[in-house]
Amino acid sequence: MKHTLAVLVENKSGVLSRVAALFSRRGYNIDSLAVGVTEDPDISRMTIVVHGDDHVLEQVTKQLNKLVDVIKVSDIGGDEAVERELALIKVSADVNTRAEIIQIADIFRARIVDVAPKSMTVEVTGDEGKIQAIEKLLRQFGIKELVRTGKIALTRGPKKV
């Protein structure tokens, strides 16, 4: 079972390695991790996707909370959250295929952010499923390079984590 954790941490050097080290030493698996500063410049927010049963999740949460630099840990997965990933996909393209690629991008509300004689780069945001879907469709043209951020997430409605 996958869980999305929003982890508020002190915006200090070394905090990322503390969190990463905790996961590896306790044998928890991270599916993805994204980190950035929040509305408060002293606080960073990590969005960590982990898989494991309830026991594992409980342990991960408690162990994270034990780190002095961790301020708050919330499990915000499921329907209660808006979740997004971003991917940049560089596909092979020429005069014959360009139009079709643009069409696919349109359907996914993706954007073309770079065009060259033999390639195009598509920027797409969405949940995991959407990104997988567009990746699958673009594969027929030849994907030269692909980069994805980890997932980020916010709870729906006015409440903060």
Added chain:
Amino acid sequence: MTTGSTEKVNGARALIKCLELEGVDTLFGYPGGQIIPFYDELYDSDLRHILVRHEQAAAHAADGYARATGKTGVCVSTSGPGATNLVTGIATAYMDSVPIVALTGQVPRFLIGNDAFQEADITGITLPITKHNYLVQDANELPKIVKEAFHIASTGRPGPVLIDLPKDIQNTEIDFYYPDKVELRGYKPTYKGNIQQVKRAAEEITNASRPIIYAGGGVISSNASAELVELAEAVMAPVTTTLMGIGAIPTEHPLSIGMLGMHGTRYANYSIQESDLIIAVGARFDDRVTGKLESFAPNARVIHIDIDPAEISKNVKVHIPIVGDAKQILRSLVKHVKCCNSAAWLEKINGWKKEYPLTYRKESEVIMPQFVVEQISEACKDAIIVTEVGQHQMWAAQFFKYSAPRTFLTSGGLGTMGYGFPAAIGAKVGRPEKTVINIAGDGSFQMNSQELATVVQNDIPVVSVVLNNGYLGMVRQWQELFFDRRYSYTCIKGSVDFVKLAEAYGALGLRAEKPSEVRPAIEEAVRSGRPAVVEVIVECEANVSPMVPAGAAINEILDLED
């Protein structure tokens, strides 16, 4: 305390002022190039510094000081090899939740990351074995960091904190200001237990017919022994302790059933298996305690009192968790419990106690190691006992009669050979009025025997009783039982003459070779008031018994008294 005013001092001097304001009286350390500025300021200060002969010993001594006194121990080293030599001591303190602050020199900031001479990434190295650590990057932050370090080390679940001090930081002038409180939004330990949980627990305890209290090191570190005994007496529940919990209840107390687990008493292991309610206090259901988890205490409900929420239901499913300080929770628990349905249960346990006492083979010519521990117990009733790691450690746990907390210091979690002697130094420095005895093995003692120089130079009269069996005995025991007596590299007979070794350093050396010589040698060593080593030639193939093989259920007990 002059915490409000400011004054211009360099980083090294600032650090000393911080230590003084934290109430530190003694440091254990070893100097080197990147910590010289600190040592230079130390030269003029009133702080006592014990110069060890290996940094590992500085960390263990700080740990022994902390366990014996309840205060935070402090150790100091230089960068690189000095800092890496602290690592085993820091890991030992981490595993047993002991409050120490380790101060390490570091190369100047402009060299960090350059593979400079004697540079080691000690904050990286100690990440998994410290409660928290700091690399000081701004001299002005030093006082705040020291304040936080002592706070973090000593509160909540205690543990080691390391502060890495680049040399240029030690030399930088700052306006000294010591904050009087810490503000750590990510660190707020819970002390007061939830009262609803306490009431639910009290009700279960009152209704239980086969309750058992299982006490761990948390009872010692929260100074909750008196409250623990009060609860036990209030509900007439038997008390078993872990290795770390020894001293939480006097060995001779009628409700005490000794240690449980791999080398626990039969009656403690039978009791926990048959109990209907386990009241775990400051203990963590370690594998050496539970044996095979699936068959551990099959009919028991579990109340778990612990300051660390991450310990709740980590290994064993807990029905009533109470997170907070053991002392406060036990106090409020006692107010809500009523006595008790345990008479038949206690009778059953007393039957087991009579049927399966801790015993050993009695010999008239050879000295049995258990006999030595009994002799120490009779000769030095109120001593602080420190141990190394191995068979002698288990015998010290089984055969000494403890009467107070903080009188049994041992490396439980990490099982560090070489811990005992330096930890005994720390204990004696912290509690000079106490007799401090290090019960050692011949293998372990050789791991830090260089500290004989430290005890002689600083006149620290600890007595090490070396149970010389000529073997790395605990490993030999496993080889005997599980590897067909193939004693692969565990025989260390003829290592050294321990008496001459002691004498070479200027300590008192004594030897006992017959049972009748044991007591007089121990008494003479204690009476001498000098640092001493008593080498006792013991039966070489004695085994620690009873024993639950690793991975077996804890009532599947082997009897090894041949």
